[in-house]
Amino acid sequence: MTLEWKEDRLILIDQRSLPSKEEYVECLTHEDVYLAIKNMVVRGAPAIGASAAFGYLLGAREAQAGSEEMFFGHMVLVKKRLSESRPTAVNLFWALDRMERTLNSLRKLERNDLIASLESEALRIATEDIEINKAIGKNGAAIVRDGDGILTHCNAGALATVDYGTALGVMRAAVQQGKKISVYADETRPYLQGARLTAWELIKSGIDVTLICDNMSGWVMKKGLVDLVLVGADRIAANGDSANKIGTYSVAILAQRHGIPFYIVAPLSTVDLSTPTGDEIPIEERDHREITHIGNYQIAPDNVKCLNPAFDVTPWSLITGIITEKGIARPPYNISLKKMSE
Numbered sequence: 578m579t580l581e582w583k584e585d586r587l588i589l590i591d592q593r594s595l596p597s598k599e600e601y602v603e604c605l606t607h608e609d610v611y612l613a614i615k616n617m618v619v620r621g622a623p624a625i626g627a628s629a630a631f632g633y634l635l636g637a638r639e640a641q642a643g644s645e646e647m648f649f650g651h652m653v654l655v656k657k658r659l660s661e662s663r664p665t666a667v668n669l670f671w672a673l674d675r676m677e678r679t680l681n682s683l684r685k686l687e688r689n690d691l692i693a694s695l696e697s698e699a700l701r702i703a704t705e706d707i708e709i710n711k712a713i714g715k716n717g718a719a720i721v722r723d724g725d726g727i728l729t730h731c732n733a734g735a736l737a738t739v740d741y742g743t744a745l746g747v748m749r750a751a752v753q754q755g756k757k758i759s760v761y762a763d764e765t766r767p768y769l770q771g772a773r774l775t776a777w778e779l780i781k782s783g784i785d786v787t788l789i790c791d792n793m794s795g796w797v798m799k800k801g802l803v804d805l806v807l808v809g810a811d812r813i814a815a816n817g818d819s820a821n822k823i824g825t826y827s828v829a830i831l832a833q834r835h836g837i838p839f840y841i842v843a844p845l846s847t848v849d850l851s852t853p854t855g856d857e858i859p860i861e862e863r864d865h866r867e868i869t870h871i872g873n874y875q876i877a878p879d880n881v882k883c884l885n886p887a888f889d890v891t892p893w894s895l896i897t898g899i900i901t902e903k904g905i906a907r908p909p910y911n912i913s914l915k916k917m918s919e
Contacts, residue, residue, distance in 0.1 A: 578740045579624050580631070582700060585638065587631040589619045592736055596777040604628075607636035607655045614662035614669070617768070621737020622811040622847055623706050626668030629659045630699040633676040637695050641688055648688070652680060664859045665820055665888050667812040667849045672702055703739045709844045710741040712902040717747030717807070717842055720898075720905070723756045725804040728794060728832075731765045731822035732774035733809025733842060744807040744842040745778060747900065752784055760786045761797055765822060767867045767885065794828055798835040806832045807900075810843040817893030817910025818855025819843075823886055829895040838897040845901050848914050855890035863887050 581588045587604040593616075594600045602618050604610045610632030613619050619628050636655030640648045656673050663669060679698045683691055721727070727748060734745030741749065751758055760779055765771035772788055779786035789797060797803055806828060810819045819825075819841045832839040852858055865883035869875060877883075899906040899914065906913040 579619065579736055580628055580739060582631055587628065587635065589613055589628065591618050592620060592774060593617060595773050604635065606639060607632045607659060610635060611658050611662050621732065622666040622668040623738040623844060625663055625666045626672035626846065627703045627706055627739050629669050630672045630676050630702045632659050633673060634695045634699045637692055641692055663861060665811050665861050668846050671846045675702065706739040707741055709902040710738050710743060710746045713743055713842060713844065713900055714741065714746035714750030716904055717900040718750035718754055721747065721751040721756055721758060721805065726759045726761065726802045728761045728797065728803045728806045729775060730763050730771065730808045730825050730828050732770040734775060734778040736774050736778060737809060743809045747807055747842055748784060749782060758785065760784060761789055761803060762786055763789050763791045763794055765824060766791055770822065791824055795831045798831055798837060803837055806837055806839040807842055810841045810847050811888060812858050813841065813843060813848045813899065814852045814855050814858060815850045815911055815914065816854050817896055817899065817908065817914065818890050819896060820855065820858045820888045820890050823889050826889040826891045829891045833895050839895060840898050840900055841896055842900045845903065845918055848918055850915060850918060855892065858890055861887040
């Protein structure tokens with residue numbers, strides 16, 4: 578599992594160290610969780626959301642002995658701090674809002690009982706994520722044919738969720754149904770989630786995977802090796818525009834050019850009906866060192882200017898369908914997504 582709650586701490590697998598080392602980070606405070614999300618110890622929208630829920634719980638435990646005014650004032654600051662960690666992933670805000678609603682609905686409880694209720698809610702969010710991912714996998718497996726070649730971008734697997742995965746969860750479900758598939762995982766520069774995480778996950782799961790460079794996607798499509806594209810999402814606007822790891826938009830354009838179905842795979846908690854279109858989705862700009870260095874090795878000249886947006890937005894018109902736990906949404910998404918979210 579990507580994360581585990583043990584008595585008074587959140588334990589996260591350190592995804593920065595994979596695949597060469599399996600190391601873990603212990604979070605004892607909400608600030609520890611903030612830094613883990615900010616520094617990509619944990620990443621992937623559902624995993625970020627669940628981690629933030631436990632961060633909120635840790636924040637409550639920090640002020641457990643304080644006065645009512647001090648405690649609830651502290652919790653406002655905890656939510657604000659955690660919400661600043663990654664601006665694009667809407668699951669972060671969804672989970673924090675859910676924890677805050679729990680807090681406010683039970684604020685008259687004794688403090689120990691209130692903390693216990695927050696712990697139960699955070700654990701419920703984590704458990705639900707696994708159940709939702711398995712439902713997504715079952716729904717998505719229906720579109721996968723025996724013998725399909727599947728291209729994926731970034732990592733939308735167990736490491737991006739509490740467990741099982743979204744896009745990779747569809748692949749797991751298809752294989753569990755006895756279908757043979759071949760997966761093409763692009764490396765996903767600059768953070769190499771495809772090379773480091775997706776390839777590692779699929780190998781461990783016994784699923785056939787071939788690693789390709791980002792600039793090979795069009796070539797493998799033209800060669801007839803790809804029948805289907807499955808990717809995750811960090812935020813889906815009301816009209817279906819979907820923010821995902823930078824480079825997803827390019828893959829979607831190539832898929833359309835070659836007549837290949839392109840699916841977004843995500844839980845409904847990733848759908849943000851309050852954001853009308855992708856133009857309103859905030860895009861995180863990350864440290865330029867992620868481009869100029871691989872690990873500690875510099876690969877670009879000193880002082881070169883860089884752009885490093887963490888995400889891009891794929892317009893709804895390039896998306897064949899959005900696979901969720903309630904089924905597959907089809908265009909027009911402003912109708913289908915709203916209906917599914919009710």
